Amino acid sequence: MALILNEEQQMLREAAAGFLRDKAPVSQLRELRDSGDPLGYRPEVWQEMVNMGWTGIAIPEAYGGVGYGYTGLGIVLQEVGRHLSASPLGSSVLTAATVILQAASEQQKVELLPRICSGEWLLSLALEESGHHQGCKVNTSAKTSDGAIIINGCKRFVDEAASANAFIVAARDDSGLGLFVVAADLPGVSVQPVSMVDSRNSATVSFQNVAVTAEQRLGAGADSTAALQASIDISNVGISAELLGLSQQAFELTLAYLKEREQFAQAIGSFQGLQHRAAELFCELELGKSMVLNALQAIDDDRPECALLASATKAKLCEIARLASNEAVQMHGGIGMTDEYDIGFYLKRARALEHRFGDRNYHLDRYATLSGY
Amino acid sequence: MSELEEFRRATRAWLEASCPAEMRQPFSSEADWCWGGRKWQFASEAQQLWLERMAERGWTVPTWPVEYGGGGLSKEQAKVLAQEMKSLGCRKPLESFGISMLGPALLKFGNEHQKKEHLPKIARGEIRWCQGYSEPNAGSDLASLQTRAEDKGDYYLVNGAKIWTSYADQADWIFCLVRTDFDSKHAGISFLLFDMDSPGVSTSPIRLISGSSPFCETFFENVKVPKENLVGELNSGWTIAKYLLTHEREMISSMGESFAAVLPGEQAAKTVGLKDGQLANSALRQEIAQFEIDGMAFMLSLQRGKDEAKAGQGMGAVSSMFKYYGTELNKRRLELQLSIHGADAMVWGDQPALPAHWLRSKGNSIEGGTSEVQLNIIAKRVLGLPDA
Numbered sequence: 001m002a003l004i005l006n007e008e009q010q011m012l013r014e015a016a017a018g019f020l021r022d023k024a025p026v027s028q029l030r031e032l033r034d035s036g037d038p039l040g041y042r043p044e045v046w047q048e049m050v051n052m053g054w055t056g057i058a059i060p061e062a063y064g065g066v067g068y069g070y071t072g073l074g075i076v077l078q079e080v081g082r083h084l085s086a087s088p089l090g091s092s093v094l095t096a097a098t099v100i101l102q103a104a105s106e107q108q109k110v111e112l113l114p115r116i117c118s119g120e121w122l123l124s125l126a127l128e129e130s131g132h133h134q135g136c137k138v139n140t141s142a143k144t145s146d147g148a149i150i151i152n153g154c155k156r157f158v159d160e161a162a163s164a165n166a167f168i169v170a171a172r173d174d175s176g177l178g179l180f181v182v183a184a185d186l187p188g189v190s191v192q193p194v195s196m197v198d199s200r201n202s203a204t205v206s207f208q209n210v211a212v213t214a215e216q217r218l219g220a221g222a223d224s225t226a227a228l229q230a231s232i233d234i235s236n237v238g239i240s241a242e243l244l245g246l247s248q249q250a251f252e253l254t255l256a257y258l259k260e261r262e263q264f265a266q267a268i269g270s271f272q273g274l275q276h277r278a279a280e281l282f283c284e285l286e287l288g289k290s291m292v293l294n295a296l297q298a299i300d301d302d303r304p305e306c307a308l309l310a311s312a313t314k315a316k317l318c319e320i321a322r323l324a325s326n327e328a329v330q331m332h333g334g335i336g337m338t339d340e341y342d343i344g345f346y347l348k349r350a351r352a353l354e355h356r357f358g359d360r361n362y363h364l365d366r367y368a369t370l371s372g373y
Numbered sequence: 374m375s376e377l378e379e380f381r382r383a384t385r386a387w388l389e390a391s392c393p394a395e396m397r398q399p400f401s402s403e404a405d406w407c408w409g410g411r412k413w414q415f416a417s418e419a420q421q422l423w424l425e426r427m428a429e430r431g432w433t434v435p436t437w438p439v440e441y442g443g444g445g446l447s448k449e450q451a452k453v454l455a456q457e458m459k460s461l462g463c464r465k466p467l468e469s470f471g472i473s474m475l476g477p478a479l480l481k482f483g484n485e486h487q488k489k490e491h492l493p494k495i496a497r498g499e500i501r502w503c504q505g506y507s508e509p510n511a512g513s514d515l516a517s518l519q520t521r522a523e524d525k526g527d528y529y530l531v532n533g534a535k536i537w538t539s540y541a542d543q544a545d546w547i548f549c550l551v552r553t554d555f556d557s558k559h560a561g562i563s564f565l566l567f568d569m570d571s572p573g574v575s576t577s578p579i580r581l582i583s584g585s586s587p588f589c590e591t592f593f594e595n596v597k598v599p600k601e602n603l604v605g606e607l608n609s610g611w612t613i614a615k616y617l618l619t620h621e622r623e624m625i626s627s628m629g630e631s632f633a634a635v636l637p638g639e640q641a642a643k644t645v646g647l648k649d650g651q652l653a654n655s656a657l658r659q660e661i662a663q664f665e666i667d668g669m670a671f672m673l674s675l676q677r678g679k680d681e682a683k684a685g686q687g688m689g690a691v692s693s694m695f696k697y698y699g700t701e702l703n704k705r706r707l708e709l710q711l712s713i714h715g716a717d718a719m720v721w722g723d724q725p726a727l728p729a730h731w732l733r734s735k736g737n738s739i740e741g742g743t744s745e746v747q748l749n750i751i752a753k754r755v756l757g758l759p760d761a
Contacts, residue, residue, distance in 0.1 A: 275752035
């Protein structure tokens with residue numbers, strides 16, 4: 001498949017860019033942070049995203065989606081990254097809906113996916129148990145006792161937990177790894193908000209003797225490790241798209257500043273010491289665009305190398321986002337260190353996203369392992 | 374069967390029948406590359422036969438018009454030909470600066486007489502060309518070149534010296550940048566073609582750190598060049614030079630495409646060994662993973678560049694980006710090879726392939742415009758950053 005966007009995808013990009021610039025710009029994230037908003041996003045903006053069909057963008061039409069594939073979702077996420085637009089798009093649409101598509105039975109898909117598409121339900125994956133992503137390794141347990149399944153464990157860094165109607169909890173059970181849809185208001189579920197550096201909503205969610213039924217387990221009792229891993233891979237490509245947009249925007253803000261800021265009676269962008277660094281960053285961003293688009297297309301084509309591409313893409317985009325955000329602060333000089341200026345938001349979000357589902361080191365290591373060395 | 378599929382079938386049949394078995398072996402030494410020209414000694418009968426058969430169909434230059442010795446193929450057909458040659462392992466019949474550099478410039482800027490005179494000889498490998506660009510005092514600042522061509526009424530009189538002229542000692546003709554106006558810099562340069570056998574032309578090979586001598590110093594002393602050998606308008610040579618440099622950059626960055634052949638991870642598993650399924654040296658393991666991912670990103674970007682060009686979505690002045698990144702990546706690749714092969718890579722034997730390639734790669738980011746010049750071009754032309 002050609003590494004270009006088709007006409008429909010280009011229109012989607014323009015529509016997403018325009019909407020997010022007007023309705024969910026970085027200034028909105030600042031307001032949410034400053035007011036200590038418990039939700040961490042604007043519900044009315046989210047409702048508009050739902051109305052535009054973004055919740056179902058990667059979900060097949062049979063389940064109430066739009067069927068634009070992950071390339072479509074990636075295009076939107078790239079624009080989300082540009083404006084640091086806060087919403088449950090990443091947690092509920094990119095990750096949770098993907099877990100359902102990968103792991104659920106047909107009946108569960110028919111039941112759950114239309115509710116995500118319609119915006120009626122927000123889901124969030126409760127996977128991590130420490131600050132380091134461990135793939136599908138979990139200690140949370142799901143034990144069968146008197147016909148009920150009892151979940152015990154503590155999940156960290158659960159995104160958009162405050163608004164989630166339910167969590168998809170990864171837990172060990174008799175057949176290996178199980179994924180359980182657990183309503184947020186069940187007895188024994190408690191959500192402790194955690195304030196994060198990027199001002200986005202996150203929480204530690206504990207599950208204490210939470211009783212669920214077999215119907216709440218995704219898939220028919222089979223081990224869900226492969227399905228979860230595939231979902232994590234897809235999520236990492238989506239996160240890479242967001243990192244790409246974030247890096248592009250940080251770069252463009254910096255480029256504008258290099259042309260406008262004068263020192264020694266000339267624009268600082270005329271200095272070769274800065275020009276070469278900007279040019280190198282341009283090259284890296286071009287490489288990033290190719291990696292992200294290729295990985296998104298690979299998911300939609302269901303190519304066998306998706307796992308390898310996901311780790312390669314995440315590792316590369318973590319590197320690019322780190323470079324772009326660090327250079328943005330440095331080239332802005334003192335003003336880049338001020339809270340008043342937006343660049344700091346990009347720096348913070350870049351690192352928070354890097355650590356979701358494995359940072360650069362994790363993915364370099366995994367890439368080498370998958371490559372047989 | 375579609376027309377293109379029919380073309381594929383016929384092409385494959387012809388290649389199978391016409392490409393000698395020897396010409397379907399991978400290149401094993403420099404002598405296997407066929408450069409052609411008046412001084413060329415064919416390494417084998419098969420090499421000569423293969424060139425003649427391909428040239429007869431115009432397939433040394435598949436997309437050039439038939440009247441200039443080309444194959445007249447569409448881009449799609451040329452792609453099919455390349456794919457079928459690759460799948461059968463057919464060697465490229467002719468390596469040539471005439472094909473990769475001068476030809477495209479003549480097709481764009483040459484007059485009808487020049488095209489008819491020079492292009493067919495390039496296509497048939499009869500004339501080998503060299504490029505007279507750099508001078509001892511005009512490297513990165515190429516436009517400051519001083520080799521002069523004086524108008525003597527019937528002819529131009531050329532005096533001066535060039536350096537880094539690739540294979541000048543083996544070339545038959547030179548395409549050369551000369552100064553025809555000393556009052557302006559870029560607008561005082563013209564593009565001349567002349568025979569290297571002309572009286573007053575001499576060459577002297579330069580031995581490189583890699584041991585080989587692909588480059589020469591080239592001297593011109595009162596060389597008479599017929600006026601009909603001026604390409605384009607007088608003093609408009611810089612436009613042609615820039616166009617040609619773009620092709621040169623693309624050629625150099627396409628070196629990157631050979632990366633995919635053997636992955637360094639597989640090699641290192643053999644030389645360094647595995648421990649619990651992982652390379653025994655974890656620092657090397659990380660370096661290799663980074664390199665392979667960057668290599669993948671570069672290859673995908675080349676692909677995206679082609680796809681975007683085809684779809685009319687231009688990426689802008691990207692040849693500089695590919696030249697910069699591709700050559701830096703190639704240097705990294707060879708440094709990594711040294712790490713993978715250890716002190717064995719330092720053995721300078723009869724055919725020191727690895728150390729010679731490693732040393733030669735240092736020139737990649739210097740020739741055809743240094744990495745720093747490429748970054749200048751990106752900063753100014755793509756990013757629009759101001760001059761100092």
